[in-house]
Amino acid sequence: MQTFFILLCLALMICSAAAVMMFRSLIKATVCLAITSVLISIVLFLLGAYWAALFELSVCAGLITVVFISTISFFSKERRSEEQERDHHSRFRLLPYLMVVCGLALLALLVLSGFSMQSIPALPPAFAEFKQILWSNRQVDILAQIALILAGSFAVIVLFKEINTNDENKGA
Amino acid sequence: MPQNLISATATAVFIVGPLLAILINNLLPRTLAQKICLKVGIAATLLQIAAVCSCVWLFFANSSYHISFSVFWNMSAQPGAARFYVDFLSLTVMLAIGLVSLVSLLTANESIKDKALNFSNLLMICMIGMNGLVMVNDLFSLYIFLEITGIAAFVLIALLREERGLEGAFKYLAMSAIASVFLLASLALIFMETGDLHFANVAALLSSPAQASQPLLLMIASLFFITAFSIKAAMVPFHGWLPDAYQSAPAAVSVLLGGIVTKAAGVYAIIRVLSGAFSGVLAGVFSHVQNVHVVFAILGLVSILYGAIAAIGQRDMKRMLAYSSISQMGYIVLGAATGSVIGLVGAALHFFNHATFKGTLFVNAAALEKQTGSTDLEVLPCGLQARMPLTAISSMLAFFSTAGIPPLAGFWSKFLIILAVWQSGSPLMAGLALLASIITAAYFLRIQRKVFFGQPDDSSNEITEVKGSLALAEWLLSIITVGCGLLFPALLLLMQSKGLF
């Protein structure tokens, strides 16, 4: 059950990661990226790496990368003509599918090579520790999460919201 | 009970205050929010200042000079739990944060109109980030708050979405990302060794590196750590992003950046990891690692000299101030690197003083930009003292303070730092750091000569003094600069009475 869950998460993770590349809308890409991060942390948690899971969640690397990517794309967008963009887009159209295939192949390989699921600890006893870690030892980080989410959202608002309106204006 | 009171105040104000401000701003109708958002922000900053003052008072009243507490609920203390920790160093920095944020808001009131809401929101997040940064006692939490501050800061730089601002923001972002990578890598290595990132535990490990299982890895961890924070603090040669970012940021944002963000994000962390002397509870991570002290001392000194010399040749006032910041942050790091009480007191005071005087100077730049449309020294009209007396005088006071000319505040803190460096057995370093003041004076004299101190010509007849919140900001900061300078002996006595010396 748990193994399946892990594999599912991994597969979803690969898909969402691929989706990040596919979406033309950066906001959607960002959301996908965030989902990827969350999935990673779930996997980590399931594998018993509570600390790592926690950190992954905390870092929310996705949010950081959002702004990272967006800034770059903001620059490149103005320079790139639409045609180039379409070419660019079409060139990578097959990539996500390729990646999904690769991911599944990788999983298969893992299973076939005798990846032992027995080593994965049971959930219930660890959960208490997780709770302990999250709510007691890392409660500072919870606060940070809130701020980080806020920061990300405001960054998106500042950097993209008005681009869209500009685009709308252009369209109109 | 008082301890709880203190923790409650601190928590409520330092973290929840800005959060509340964000909530208020965003829950109100948009048109109303646009109007009052800055005032809400100002209220939050004032609240922070008041909270700092009350904390200081409570500390004195209880004769306990540090406190650690949990955020939301006080669970049984776990060993190595990440909690908030407040002492005088944190309070000093938080006072500076409150002050500079206030000034930044006042500046924004005059310069940023249509994006006020966004500005206010981001500023509040930035404040949260910095406040958190200052209060944590765990390297990982430190990292997270660092990121929050960073994100807020670079979005702020790009706030107006002009090409220049975006470019500056990008450079900041790029370098920040590198710093993050290094920091994470460093944390990972340390974590490998300790299984914990609490300051005290890390410090215990690092104080006896021979006992570590892998000393080489530990050294690499130190290297990454130093690199990360040097980038954040813009120590030469990790400073490349800073002049571009400061110069390209909107006026109000450059006040914030120059006044506090870089220092809180980079320099504060350096002070914190180097300090061991402030209290027994919160040992500095590197407080017993002599070679890290030496490295930071050298970086500090190089920054002092480089920043000062590079500033002389700049045309743009904001860029000049940016280099000046590099130089001044060098002093703070140098002071912290001594590891002695005097050095740390000096570093903390210089931290605060730098916030005030560099804040003043950036506000002056904002005023000039607003009134004349430029911050280019070759373009600005001459002899503006006649037209903008307040700006001229406040810039002069800030200049004296920066250059360490007594009796202003900057002198005392700088002097303490240099005295500490001297006493730590490197008179040559102390001498060089002291003599850099003369170069500092030289570039400020250049500003004065080009802009304020001269014969006004007819082209500047139209120019008038700034009014309203900008003027208020100039007044406020000047008074603090002068007041801190004159009251320094009293402060010294106070510190003595609390057994610091």
Next chain:
Amino acid sequence: MGGPGIILVCVFTPLLGAFLLPFLGRISTVLRNMAALVFVLVSFVTSAILLPSALANNPVLFHWSLPLGFSFGFLADGLAVFMAMISSFVAAIIVFYSFGYMLNYKHKNEYYLMVTLFIGAMMGLVYSTNLLFIYVFWEISAICCWRLIGFFREKMMVLRADKAFLVTVGGALVMLIGFMGIYSQTGTFDLLEMNHPLLPNWVMITILFGILSKSATLPLHTWLPDAGVAPSPVTSLLHAAVLVKIGVYIYARFFLVNFSVPEVWHTVVPIIAAVSALVSAGAAIVENDIKRIIAYSTVSQLAFIFLGLSCGVVQGIAGGLLYIFMHSLAKGGLFLTAGIIEHSTHTKDIRQMGGLVRTLPATAIAFACCAFSVMGIPPFGGFFSKYMVINGALLLGNPWLAGVFLLGALMTVIYLARVFVRVFFGPTTHPHIQEGTWEMVGSVTMLAALSLLFGIFINLPASFVTVILQNLGMLGR
């Protein structure tokens, strides 16, 4: 009011009062001017009140203990009161003179603020017992100096103000390094807690660097002639009466009272002084700008003071102190007369002046008296001080040094005579100019008269100096 309070009044009245002046200036210019004068006079009067106890070797002390050896204190011993009285007295005359001189210029509020602040800083410096606070007041005076030199705000002037600021502040910073050297040796900045430590040579070099930069001695002197672009009362205040004496005073304070120095400095400092005296005197002969000439003359005369103070012989030290007094009066007078001349003729180039004795007779006489005093010709006061200083060099066992300084004295005669003759004699160039206002002429006349009177009644200042030296334990008894 107790004794210590008087010192505080003396220092803080001008120091804080200065900041009132711009506000008073908004109410009434007369009120502001009078207030400025009163503030400076308060310093003079309070210093005079401190005099008896200082002479009785029972100096008034104000002391506020601070940690780290930062203790803040004022001590009114004989040397300090001597210097304070000279400075505040000449400053009062200069402020009085300014009433006339500054009448038609802008920024008068700033002017009076800076001048009064300067006097306050000077008082603080003179009385301070702590190295750190000496430095603080030192720099305050540099700030005032900077604003005042660039007072007319033309580009060249501001550049020169910047130069003066950088040189003096740079020197002071180097000196501060020396102070830290002392601190590392004694563990305190408080002079009262030190017990005549022997300074290492490098500390001496750094302190000397600061002193020489402030007192405009070769090779740190060039800011002083350049500073002649300031308004005349300012240059006079800065150059002659007060500012350049800071370095000299500190020299006396440190090396006569508080510290011992290696023997070699009793030779080195006189040699530096000798070079300075000769080179600046030579430059004064070539210069054509009246204020620059007088400024070079100041550089040259300061070297005499240094010679006296540094020779380590009681007679020379006495002569040096006396020289400070006489030079303040006479050189102040010279600058103020130069101010009148500049005010009347609107030029500073002596080649464009001539025959002014017909139009400015009182100024001419005052100039002559002051010039004779600076030259060291009896019965003017400069004679005794010059004699004593040269005698000191001789008693040091160094007749050649005395000879070199005599050459300097000769060149003093030459350049001052040249200026005097060029300006006041020869064909009349400005037939229709007017004598300065009564405040201006009155001030210079007073200084000239005092130069003469203190030459005849030389025993007054001389006894003062003697008592100072007695209190310092340099004389028997």
Next chain:
Amino acid sequence: MLNILSQLIAGGNNHTNLIYIMLALPAILGLVVILLPVKGYGGRSVAFIGALVINALAALGLLLGENFSMRFPWVHLGDFSIQFSLRVYNFSAFILIAIAAIALLIGIYTVVFMRGKSHYGSFYCFFLLNLALANGAALANNLIVLLFFWAGLLVTLFAMIAIGNRNNVSAAVKALIISAVADLLLILGIAITVWQSGGKMMMDEIMPLPLTGLNNVGFVLMMLGALGKAGAIPFHSWIPDAAKDAPLPFMAMMPGALEKLLGIYLAVRVARDFYALEPGSGMSMFIMIIGVVTIILAVGMAMIQKDMKRLLSFHAISQVGYMVLGIGTALPVGIVGALFHMLNNAIYKSALFLSAGAVERSCGTTDLKQISGLRRVMPITAIGFTIAALSISGVPPFNGFFSKELIFDAALESGLVFYILALLGAFMTAASFLKLGHAAFFGPLKWPHIEESNNPNPRETPAAMYVPLLILAAFCLVFGLGNVIPLAGIQSILGDFMAGHDYSGWPHSMSLVLISLAVLIFAVLNHLFGKLRTGQAVKALDHIHYAPGLHQVYNVAEKGYLDPYEWLMFAIKAYAKLCFAIDRAIDWIYNVLLVKLISVLSKGLAHLNNGHSTRYMAWVFVGMLFVLLALILYL
């Protein structure tokens, strides 16, 4: 005044009041004179003359009274205390009375001479101040007090010359600078003397120091200071220049009389009281060489002058040479001769200048080419002049003859060369006065007709001008025939040193007298030769002036190339330029070099921040390398 008279009559022992009068009265009245209303010529003149009269009476009182000294503490500076000490004894009283008498005579003359001229008030004032200072210098019994008064004379010297011509005060500056040099040397000399004598500065307490080591320096410096005041070479060259511009009474007073009196007074005291100058010693030779050089060069220049005042001024220099020569011999006869010559010179040189003043007043010029035969219109002046001229030329029985003979005697004893040169000087003196007298007062009557209205026929001067002249001329005769009077006084001054010597009366060595007379006769013959050769008295010495070899030397000298002052000023100017260059070089370091250096450095550093992120990252890695290195090194 009554008080003084009563004291005089009473002949009281204590003349302290007289001393105060001599110091204070001229000074106070001098200030009063200048402060009186501008138009009060009469009142000022009365005050002026009154001061001089009282001064003379006081001086007489001191001369007749007993020796005494007084002192009170004046300056107490450190371990250095100066007694304000004055001493009246025969030497100082002698100088005082000479000064007072000559000042009185010249003062009377001045009142008339300055009438109608502007700034007479200032002249009176400075004349009186000058007198007060000179009295002080003569009375001083403390070296510092002496210096105080002595150097104070610089002020009045400068002022009195400057009064003459306000448009060109170069002569005044020259006088000031030259005298300042001398005074500065004196300062150093006094400082050394005091030091060497163990801190003693009372002039009557100092024991003569032997001339060894540093003492030599002290001696030379003090001597130069004294001789500088007296106007010996090389301190002479302001005198001819001043003659052109300065008021004539000044010339009669200062270079003519007063400065010689003071200078020689001090020189004698230096040689006798402070230092032990031995005959035949090196220092003695040195002084004598200064003496003869002064004689020959100055009189050589005097011979070729065509202007009366200028000619006289060169003689004022050359006569000092005799006195210096006399002192330099360090023999009793030489010193007596020097002092006697000093007195005589003061008398006849004043007379000569006064007569020149009379000529100037009458004719408006003293250019010998424009005047001639004035004897016809100014007979009394001519008589006075002739007597003084005979006296200076050393014609018996006038006083100059006797003093000169004494000096010749001493010179011969010290060395034949000195004697011969001194004789040569005497010849040239006589020759130039023959030319001067002949050209100005004899021959056909001639005066410049420039503007008829302003220049009426020359007339004899008023009595107030010729009476002083005649009195002085009379003294020439009295002190010649009755030389026992002054010589007795002089010999008493020198005291023990004179034991067994008496030089009064006719000169002891007849052969020397004959040689002198032969020289005079030769001078007359030379004059006749020159007169016949050119036909004009004023050109009587042209054959010497334009002699091959001499001609070129004279040309150079007339252009001022041989003037030590010009050399000094040239050297100082060159030196000043050098200093200025040094100063500018230092300034250049601040203004250009440092600024350039910093700005280049700054530009370079700023260039590193060129806005490219890649470069910034490269820097980060450089920084990391550095940190790594540091970590390893310090580990």
